[in-house]
Amino acid sequence: MEQAVEFMTGIVLLALSLSFLLRSRDWSNWLENIRQDEPYRVLPIGCFTILISSFMVAFHPVWDGFFILVTIIGVLGIIEGSFYLLFPGVLRNILGILAPNYDPMIRIWGALFGLLGVLILMKWCDAVNII
């Protein structure tokens, strides 16, 4: 099960990274849309984030070696989701600092996600002896 979660995390990070890098304009519009809308828009995003992150932590309780990275991403996701659910108005304030030009931030996140995704998938391939 742990290896399945590692594979899932690698694929998701890689796909998100490509989307962030190739479609940064669309993500930028989406963030601006959230900033201008009511705070309740953040609540479903918080629910989704905490659901996926708690799944990662619960099904991947690995606290040593390289793959601790996946567990840490899950823990950070739980913190992020809790933050959205408990302080839904704060995201708009944070986005307000960067608005309206989110492109550089999205590209930095895209590069970081891509790097993490490739690293996790490479290590996963090593672990399951696929390549």
Add this chain to the structure above:
Amino acid sequence: MEYAIELMVGICFLVLGLSIFLRTHDWIGWVGHIKQQGRNASLVLGVVNLLLGSFILAFHWVWEGLAMIVTIFGVLFTFRSVILLLCPGFLPKMLECLTPRLNGVFKLAGVIVTLIGAIVLYDWNMSTGSF
């Protein structure tokens, strides 16, 4: 596998319950948004409930002790998804009836969901001896 589901449900319920209790106003705003979406929102929520309920039931078929609470919620989510998907007109009508009492309903639901999350996490901790 059962313990992983309990941890996941415990974390989600605890944070979600606190959010519903502390950010009632924002959740009421979200309900207003759902009401505007009408029958379409019912279908989306139905699919989410079906995925969540069937996931819990598939990996957590436990009918004894406190852990049974999680299985019961799996059944409730699945049952709710059937209503939302087969009778999409029911949700807007129900929300219309609840609207005058929404603040009280949300406060009560927040307390109950938080308590259930705490109980599930306590039982998970007792069973696994993690902390």
